[in-house]
Amino acid sequence: MLRFMPVGDSMTIGSAGEHTWRYRLWQHLRDTYGGPYALVGPRETLYDKATDAPTSYEYADPDFPRAHLAGWGEGWLHMAPLIAEAVRTQRADVLLVSLGLIDLGFYTNAEQTAENVRRFVAEARTANPRVRMAVLPVIPNVRAAEDAPFAAQVTRFNELLAKAVADLDEPRSPLLLASPPPSYDIHLDTYDGTHPNASGEHKIAAAFADAMHQAWGVGRPYGG
Template identity: 35%
Template sequence: MDSSHPVSETSLKLMVVGDSMSHGREGDFTWRFRLWQWLRKEEVDFTFVGPFTGTFVPEKPRLHHPPDFNPPVNHSGGYAKGVDFRSNHFSLWGEQTYHCRKLIGQQVEEYQPDYLLVMLGFNDMAWGVGGPEDAIFWMGELIETARHDKPDVRIALANVPQPTPKQGTERLAEMIDRYNCLLEDSLERWRRECQTSPMELVQVTETYICTEASYDGVHPAALGEFQIAKAFSRTLVDAFGVGKKELEIPSEIPERPTSIPERTAAEARSYGFDVTWDAVYGARRYDLRMRIGGESTWLSESQHDTNEALITGNEVPIEDQTEYEFQVRTDNWVAQSGWSETASATSRLCLSPGSEDVAMEPDTELVFVHLREAGPEGHWDIDFHEVII
């Protein structure tokens, strides 16, 4: 990422305020870049401002270490290869209006943006932080705080896109519809509250079609990035006179590189196997399959977010003193690579008895599991416990 492009004192300063759909994942182009390209094509004198420059970086491998239940968001990731732009922004993976409303004042005070391009609200409802009415109230507070620190800031405010329907998400779809109606109804009131700060709706939900343009039902794939940028460009042209013609989505959409993982390795452990491979830049996840050595039928296939897998035999029982083979491929949801070279190892199981006196203690966000080891004290050297809930 190159943030050294010259910026004139008269450049329009734009700050993108959003969640993961705006932040982007390592290897993405992001809709921010597509909007940047469009603004350059329209010969607008502008710069993006904000405290961050990168994308979200996936979690690093943690074999034999407990998970970090509250990891800091890593926003130093790179973009698609060849992307070079002044990429400053104020978007974070997992961000909510509830949280951002407390931070926006400091960012507006420091960077003094002329425009806020805001795309928030999904996580407030999807994560159960609040309902549509709560999210609208928090959005109102965010707007009020931003205006307090810059009374003439212009605001392009996006509605919330509808994710691809899945079983169990019917209530979320209803909440998003309700939120979008409340958002449109609230605009006139928010305009009246500060007439020096113009505000317009960005119709993202009408333009970004998750069923065809996302990679996981929510986050934009390459087409979705263009669609979101198009929605913002339309508002900038029609409502604010920034640019002359809205972004046109090209007929040819670039495909995400999907390379075959290299250096796949398997190591037998007392509980099963550790399987590792070199990380592929921009991989959204990986598929791993296993079989008994020499057999033609694969026993199982599983998905993994990082370039590691700890195989304990939960899905398919592992036979002791038996050779197993493993292959991995990159899975970018919309496309998969070929399978890697085969790695193999011979099992050498040595499992302790199950724990006794297991007790569970629920908390507001976590479940604490208390247990006592089985067998004579000191007889077993426990590497880790596996808990299935």
């Protein structure tokens, strides 16, 4: 059984009433992946905006494997210390990682964030030396559209992320840089300039699904 663990920030955990891109990817794998698989992780909840806490189980469709390692306001800085234990206890084979926006927005600059990427990878491999990782670059949000220095940090981090993935990729534990969704539009695919709506969820799921299909032969292209 192939065990996928979504790792991310607010765009991955989602909030009450949403499907999440995790759900969209699960649907895709259910329909296209030929072998047994599971979504795994130490958490299951959505973020509840009313209580400002990750306590909601009110998925738009709760009937799917909801496990993940994602948190509202959490980034590479927060996940690097947690990933080894999560990979070990959940026996994760593939990490689907979407992190970085919150780091750059509040915690670390591009270079510091890239160092946390490298720490994350090293920690994950201590728990599973053969773990595979598909990593999504930061998708610029509404702040990047209005704040030029922040936009420059996003661009710089994505360059450093690509370098880290190339440097750290190895045959027994491959790293894969997914392509940002080419048609992603923060005015059409988010509800607030950052967090995905239904169309955004599909496009993020497609970014991971297409990357894994092209590089590793997992499933079929999204929508295919």
